[in-house]
Structure formats: structure tokens, C-alpha cells
Amino acid sequence: MLHGLTALVVVFTGAIQLLVAILVWRPGGGSPRFIINSVFLLILSMAEAAIGEARAPELHVPLGVLLFGGSVVLLSQAWSQGPETRTAAS
Numbered sequence: 001m002l003h004g005l006t007a008l009v010v011v012f013t014g015a016i017q018l019l020v021a022i023l024v025w026r027p028g029g030g031s032p033r034f035i036i037n038s039v040f041l042l043i044l045s046m047a048e049a050a051i052g053e054a055r056a057p058e059l060h061v062p063l064g065v066l067l068f069g070g071s072v073v074l075l076s077q078a079w080s081q082g083p084e085t086r087t088a089a090s
């Protein structure tokens with residue numbers, strides 16, 4: 001039960017991440033690449049939740065590892081673009 005609840009939190013957090021990526025891009029003048037990455041991670045999170053609900057660990061576990069890796073890459077991209085880079089680009 002707790003694992004399923006965590007899946008809902010991850011999907012909800014992915015939706016919020018997408019919203020923030022859109023807000024950073026459009027009004028903030030940030031990079032649109034974060035939107036593409038956020039959409040991809042949100043779709044994979046929803047697929048991960050569905051596969052987990054279907055009790056298919058042979059797909060659920062590798063997809064979870066892929067999601068974790070993608071999240072780390074997205075986080076490192078966001079951190080590597082510090083405030084001084086954002087202001088210089090605009």
C-alpha cells in the first residue's frame with residue numbers, strides 16, 4: 001500500500017515539475033529543454049505506476065532505475081545552469 005502511495009506522489013510531483021518547467025521557460029526566459037525532459041519523466045512515471053499496478057516486476061524494476069537516472073541527469077542539468085548563466089542568457 002505504501003509503495004502505491006509513493007507512486008501517486010511521484011506522478012503528482014512530476015506534474016508539478018512540468019508546471020514549474022513551463023513557468024521557468026515562458027515567463028522566466030529559461031531553457032525549453034527542461035519541459036521536454038519533464039514531459040518524458042512524467043510519462044515514464046505514469047507508465048511505471050501502471051506497470052507496478054499490473055504486478056510486472058520484470059518491467060517495473062528496470063524502468064524505475066531508468067527513471068532514477070533520468071531524474072539525476074535532469075537535476076544535474078538544472079544545477080549546472082546557475083543564476084549567473086540564466087541572467088547572461090536573457
